[in-house]
Amino acid sequence: MAADTLHINSGGVAQNTYDAIVIGSGISGGWAAKELCEHGLKTLVLERGRDVKHIKDYPTATMSPWEFKHRGRMPYEFAKANPLITEAAGFGEETEHFFIKDADHPYVQEKPFEWIRGYQVGGKSLIWGRACPRWSPYEFINPAKYGYGIDWPIGYNDVAPWYSYVEGFAGISGNNDGLEAMPDGNYLPAFDFNCVEKEVKKRISAKYPDRHMIQGRWAHLSQPKDIHIKQGRGQCQVRDMCMRGCPFGGYFSSNSSTLPWAAKTGNLTVRPFSVVHSIIYDDKKGKATGVRIIDTNTKQQTDYFARIIFCNASALNSNLILLNSTSNRFPNGLGNDNGLLGKYVCFQNYRGAVGGRIEGFEDKYYYGRRPSESMMANFRNIKQHDMDFVGGYMAFIDINRNRGIRNSDEQIGAGFKEAMGEAGEWGAYMYMQGETIPKESNQVYLDKDKKDQWGIPLLTMNVGYDDNDVKMLHDFLTEGQAMLDAAGVKDIYTIDNNWAPGRDIHEMGGCRMGKDPKTSLLNGFNQLHQCKNVFVTDGACMTSTANQSPSILYMALTARAVDYVVKSGPL
Amino acid sequence: MNRRDALSRVALILGGTIIGAEAFLSGCKNTSHPKSLADAFSLDNIAFLDEVGETILPTTASSPGAKDAKIGEFMKTIVTDCYEPKDQNTFVEGIGKLNDASKAKFSKDFMDLSAQQKHDLLVDLDKEAKDYNKKRKEGDPNHYFAMMKQLTVWGYFTSEPGATKALRYVPVPGRYEGCIPYKKGDKAWAL
Numbered sequence: 001m002a003a004d005t006l007h008i009n010s011g012g013v014a015q016n017t018y019d020a021i022v023i024g025s026g027i028s029g030g031w032a033a034k035e036l037c038e039h040g041l042k043t044l045v046l047e048r049g050r051d052v053k054h055i056k057d058y059p060t061a062t063m064s065p066w067e068f069k070h071r072g073r074m075p076y077e078f079a080k081a082n083p084l085i086t087e088a089a090g091f092g093e094e095t096e097h098f099f100i101k102d103a104d105h106p107y108v109q110e111k112p113f114e115w116i117r118g119y120q121v122g123g124k125s126l127i128w129g130r131a132c133p134r135w136s137p138y139e140f141i142n143p144a145k146y147g148y149g150i151d152w153p154i155g156y157n158d159v160a161p162w163y164s165y166v167e168g169f170a171g172i173s174g175n176n177d178g179l180e181a182m183p184d185g186n187y188l189p190a191f192d193f194n195c196v197e198k199e200v201k202k203r204i205s206a207k208y209p210d211r212h213m214i215q216g217r218w219a220h221l222s223q224p225k226d227i228h229i230k231q232g233r234g235q236c237q238v239r240d241m242c243m244r245g246c247p248f249g250g251y252f253s254s255n256s257s258t259l260p261w262a263a264k265t266g267n268l269t270v271r272p273f274s275v276v277h278s279i280i281y282d283d284k285k286g287k288a289t290g291v292r293i294i295d296t297n298t299k300q301q302t303d304y305f306a307r308i309i310f311c312n313a314s315a316l317n318s319n320l321i322l323l324n325s326t327s328n329r330f331p332n333g334l335g336n337d338n339g340l341l342g343k344y345v346c347f348q349n350y351r352g353a354v355g356g357r358i359e360g361f362e363d364k365y366y367y368g369r370r371p372s373e374s375m376m377a378n379f380r381n382i383k384q385h386d387m388d389f390v391g392g393y394m395a396f397i398d399i400n401r402n403r404g405i406r407n408s409d410e411q412i413g414a415g416f417k418e419a420m421g422e423a424g425e426w427g428a429y430m431y432m433q434g435e436t437i438p439k440e441s442n443q444v445y446l447d448k449d450k451k452d453q454w455g456i457p458l459l460t461m462n463v464g465y466d467d468n469d470v471k472m473l474h475d476f477l478t479e480g481q482a483m484l485d486a487a488g489v490k491d492i493y494t495i496d497n498n499w500a501p502g503r504d505i506h507e508m509g510g511c512r513m514g515k516d517p518k519t520s521l522l523n524g525f526n527q528l529h530q531c532k533n534v535f536v537t538d539g540a541c542m543t544s545t546a547n548q549s550p551s552i553l554y555m556a557l558t559a560r561a562v563d564y565v566v567k568s569g570p571l
Numbered sequence: 572m573n574r575r576d577a578l579s580r581v582a583l584i585l586g587g588t589i590i591g592a593e594a595f596l597s598g599c600k601n602t603s604h605p606k607s608l609a610d611a612f613s614l615d616n617i618a619f620l621d622e623v624g625e626t627i628l629p630t631t632a633s634s635p636g637a638k639d640a641k642i643g644e645f646m647k648t649i650v651t652d653c654y655e656p657k658d659q660n661t662f663v664e665g666i667g668k669l670n671d672a673s674k675a676k677f678s679k680d681f682m683d684l685s686a687q688q689k690h691d692l693l694v695d696l697d698k699e700a701k702d703y704n705k706k707r708k709e710g711d712p713n714h715y716f717a718m719m720k721q722l723t724v725w726g727y728f729t730s731e732p733g734a735t736k737a738l739r740y741v742p743v744p745g746r747y748e749g750c751i752p753y754k755k756g757d758k759a760w761a762l
Contacts, residue, residue, distance in 0.1 A: 064742065065729040065762070075652040192749030238744045240762075365753035368744035369762060403728070403738070403759040412693045417628040417636075420724060421737040423759040 013305055018044040018269070020308040021291050023276050023321065026123025028538040028554040029312035030254030030262075031166065033270075035562035036308070037262040044304055045259075045268065046293055048275040048313075049119030052098075052126065054232075054255045058245030060094045068093045087503065088116040090127050090243040098126050098243070106458055108447050112500035113461035115316065115507075121272055122255035123314065124505070127243045130219040130251055132172045132552040133375060133394070134163055134183045138382050139435075139546035146381070148390045148437045148468075149544045153515045153524030156183070162556035162563075170252040170555065171228050173236075173372070174217030182214070182377040182394070182548065188222045190215040191372055195364040196426050197399045200487040201374075207486040211379050213397060218372035219252040219552075231257050240369035251371070273297050275454050278325040279309055279334055279534060287533045288334070294454045308533055308565055312558070315539030316345070316444055319510040320459045322521075322536070323446050335521050335528035341511055343443040345463050346545045348506035349393070349434030351496050352473045354480035356489035358399070358426040365401060365423055373398050376430070376483075378547045380475070389471035391435030392547040395480065398429045428489050432476040435547045437468055438509055463501050506550060508542035525564040526557055535561045603680070604667035608651055611663040617643035619666065619682060624723040626689040634737040637723050640730035646722045658713055665715020672696060734761035 019041035022032045029045060036043040051057070065071055072092045079086045082102040091099055100117045107115055118124040137156035143149025160183075167186040176184035193201065193215060201213040220236040221228050228234075233249030233256055242251050249256040262268040274293040280303060282289045290305035311318045319342050325334035333341045378392035401423050408419035442464065446457040477494045484492050501507070514520020517529035526541050528534045537558040539550060605611040624637030624646075650662050673681040676695065677688050684692065693716075700714040707714075727733040734740045738761035 062742070064731070064740075065734060066731045069648060070653055071649075071725065071729045073649070073653050076655055077652075191747050195750040197749070238747045239742065362755075363753055365751050365757075366747070366749050367751050368741075368747035369760075370747045370749075401759075403761075404724075411697050412627055413690050414629055414631045417631065417634070417737065418756075420628075420728065421634070421758055422756065423753055 016290075016303060017305040018042045019306060020044070020310065021046065021304055021306040022310045022312055023279075023291060024123060024312035024314060024317070024538065025121045025254055025259065025270065026118075026312065026314060026538070027125040027128065027254060027551050028558045029123070029310070030125060030258035031555045031558040032310040032312055032535075032537065032562060033262040033268060034258040035559050036310070036565075037265040037267040039562065039566045040265075040267065041308070041566075042267050043262070043269070044306065045262075045270045046274040046276055046291060046304070047121045047123075047270060047272045048296060049121065049123075049272060051270070051272040052120045052122050052245075052255055054249070054253075054260060055245075055247045058247060059097065060244045061241065061247045063094070063244075084114055085116065087114065089129070089503075089505065094241070095127060095243045098245070104453075106450075106452060108450060108458050108460040110460050110462035111464045113463050114500045114502035115461065116502065116505045117314070121259070121270060122253055125253040126245055126255060128253075128551060129505075129549065130242065130371070131373070131375070131396070131549040132167070132170075132174070132185075132217050132219050133377075133548040134185055134217075135159070135546050135548050135553060136181050136183055136378075136382070138181075139392075139544070139548070142381065142385075142391075143438070143544040146385045146390050150512075150514050150516075150519050152543045153513050153520075158524070159553070159556050159560070162560040163552065166552065166555040166559055168225075169227060170219055170257065170552070171221045171224065171233070172217055172252075172552070173220045173222035175215050177212060177214045177377075179212050179214070179377050181212075181379065181382055181392075182217075182375070185217065187217065188220075188225070191218075191220075191222060191370050193374070194366045194370075194399065196358055196361050196428075197374055197397070199361075200358075200397075200399060200428065200489075203487040204483050208379075208483065211483065212377045214375050214377065216372035216375050216396070220371055221250055231261055233257065236371065238368035238370060240371045242371055274302075275456065276313065276321050277301065277454070277456055278321060279311070280305075281325065281327040281330060281334060281531065283327060283329050286329075288531055294456070296454065299454060309535070310558075310561075311534060311536045311540070312538045315507045315510065315542075316459060316461075318536055318538050318540035319345075319444050320446070320456075322511060322540075324457060330530070334534065335511075335530040337530055338518055338521075340440075340519070341521055342445050343440045343510065344438040344512050345442045345444055345507065345509045346436045346438045346542070347463070347501045347508065348504045348545055348547075348550075349436050349465075349469045349472060350431065350504040350506075351465075351469070351498060352434075352476040352480065353429065353431040353495040353497070354477060354484055354492060355427065355429040355495075356484055356492040358428055358487075358489055360488070361426050380472075387471075387475060389468045389475065390437065391468070391472065391545075393432045393434035393472055393476055394547045395430050395432050395476070399426065401426050428484060428487070430480050430484065432473070432480070433504075433506075433547060433549065434469065434472045434476065435545050437466055438512070438544055439466065444510055461502070463507075465501065506539075506545070508539040508545050508550060511536050511540040512543045513541050514543060526561040527564075535565070537561050603670050605663050608659060608663065611666055612647040612651065616666055617647060619643070619670075620646050620719070622682060622689065623669065623693070623719055624727070626686070626693050627720055627723045628727050628733075629686075635732045637727045637733075639732045640727045642723055642726050642730075645726035645730070646719070649722060649726070650718075658718065661712045661715050662718050665719065668715060669696065669719075728761070 624642030
């Protein structure tokens with residue numbers, strides 16, 4: 001054992017040197033690995049969690065409900081010990097192995113912030129929501145235009161070809177609906193609407209011609225193409241058990257798609273159990289030379305070296321790593337001359353939901369468990385700022401039929417059993433996904449004293465809602481109610497869940513892109529202004545949040561940044 | 572050792588389910604008014620809860636009942652592992668209360684009632700629980716019968732006999748069809 005340890009250390013620069021290092025194997029890290037490896041670069045992917053191999057490490061993927069001891073529910077003692085992760089979307093007995101345990105990974109909450117994490121090879125790409133709408137040109141422009149942000153250094157036209165590129169490989173199902181607020185893409189066929197959704201869409205359009213309920217654009221192989229078959233993936237089987245890991249490769253994850261693709265080149269090395277301490281900066285060379293990791297099991301520190309470094313540790317962990325990467329040149333964190341690293345953290349506003357029941361479709365049903373939801377494109381503050389809040393919101397809409405007639409005459413006995421085994425009421429549920437304002441006061445920073453079990457400073461969260469978020473919430477609740485009413489929904493209820501930020505799992509920013517090094521950390525190719533061989537292409541790079549789901553944009557920005565690296569020659 | 576074995580071993584170590592001790596307890600104690608979880612889930616009381624479940628969701632010509640789904644064992648697992656202590660107490664006391672209600676209405680233990688009497692008693696208790704819940708204020712305990720009924724419905728329709736015989740269970744649908752006909756009496760999808 002000692003000899004092994006010695007060997008790792010004395011392996012020295014040559015043995016631990018790659019062309020590129022990617023920190024993180026989640027949705028953007030997987031893309032960085034794929035693109036770098038395909039361009040012939042020997043690439044090391046560092047992952048702090050354990051390895052998860054496609055199919056082999058999906059232990060619950062094909063289990064029936066009765067095979068789960070608690071039928072999906074977590075034991076009381078677990079929930080009490082893990083109040084944070086127990087509340088995460090998709091968390092349960094079927095998926096718990098893809099989420100952290102609270103006590104293993106502490107952080108400091110200056111203000112309440114629910115930091116949801118999945119530490120394993122593949123990261124949260126195993127357990128993501130899979131919605132993949134594009135941003136419209138307006139989201140890149142409006143924050144600066146209406147005074148709630150800075151200019152993005154890029155616009156829609158810079159990203160559009162890269163959207164097409166990643167959509168094609170990942171496989172996104174959806175329609176091209178011709179909407180300005182949610183541009184068309186390179187999509188596989190969309191899933192069908194059910195009968196009630198069709199009617200609801202029609203009724204909403206009749207009253208609100210500018211509000212578009214469309215079929216969800218979702219990362220599922222509705223009809224795989226050759227490129228997907230080559231990845232070893234098959235058609236989505238419409239099981240809706242995605243977050244257990246899909247043995248068919250029906251949805252996109254690093255594990256099913258980008259990482260095995262990268263491995264096929266022979267250029268990929270993945271090192272699990274490697275928590276990154278910092279990026280190593282060489283004052284003399286004036287650039288980053290490598291990455292310092294701590295093996296999470298042995299606590300052994302090892303340095304790896306490369307000429308190109310991609311930071312894809314997840315939005316807030318990328319902030320943590322950069323803040324902890326100090327040197328004589330950068331005493332406040334890598335690239336942080338302007339002191340803005342960790343600031344302008346934002347998220348998406350998921351506070352509002354409306355719902356109710358729908359009568360009149362008792363003779364209609366559906367077959368299969370569609371793993372996607374309908375979307376309503378943003379209709380606020382697009383071409384002009386005409387509300388009492390800034391930014392827009394989109395919505396997701398679920399319309400399904402319940403199981404069981406709950407108010408049958410018989411409540412005990414044979415008649416009750418029959419009633420509970422029939423299809424019940426149709427219900428509609430609509431929830432918002434809103435843009436939040438990037439604010440300097442919403443920030444994360446390193447705690448001066450507290451450290452985790454590997455001696456890495458804890459991240460402190462000081463991120464909260466703004467009045468703007470509350471105004472937007474109220475507008476959504478009012479308009480959501482009105483739209484459901486127009487759709488004929490009865491007994492409409494509204495919800496303000498008042499979640500702490502973070503539970504949205506759409507945290508962004510802290511290392512934002514921008515034109516001006518005085519007000520941003522990254523340039524238009526996600527390259528640190530002050531340290532050109534370090535790229536940040538996960539959620540940390542976001543200049544603003546927009547209303548649309550961000551993951552597909554991270555993928556596009558990552559592929560675009562690698563293309564830039566390769567074309568720009570030695571850094 | 573697979574994960575489920577590991578879990579049951581943990582339960583064993585923590586004293587959640589100690590086979591042998593249970594039989595011992597049920598042999599020397601009156602379990603009709605259990606005071607502890609071990610008492611509540613004696614073999615006799617699991618049979619009692621099976622009977623409660625079977626009365627709520629009985630065997631019919633078209634599908635098996637809750638007893639086939641081992642509903643008593645299911646209640647034991649969930650109450651022991653997933654309920655908070657306050658709800659565990661309510662449930663444990665509920666076993667005695669249900670039997671008391673049986674004695675009050677029919678002057679017999681619940682297990683000695685005819686099927687029709689069991690049915691009539693639980694219809695009363697179901698109404699009692701619903702009336703209680705209408706007036707229930709925040710912080711008031713749950714009603715024990717509401718728990719038993721909820722566990723029965725949940726446990727039965729997610730069990731193999733319930734999901735596959737009282738519902739239509741299609742683990743791998745293979746495709747999505749948005750609009751198909753449905754007629755009254757058709758079984759719902761299990762998932």
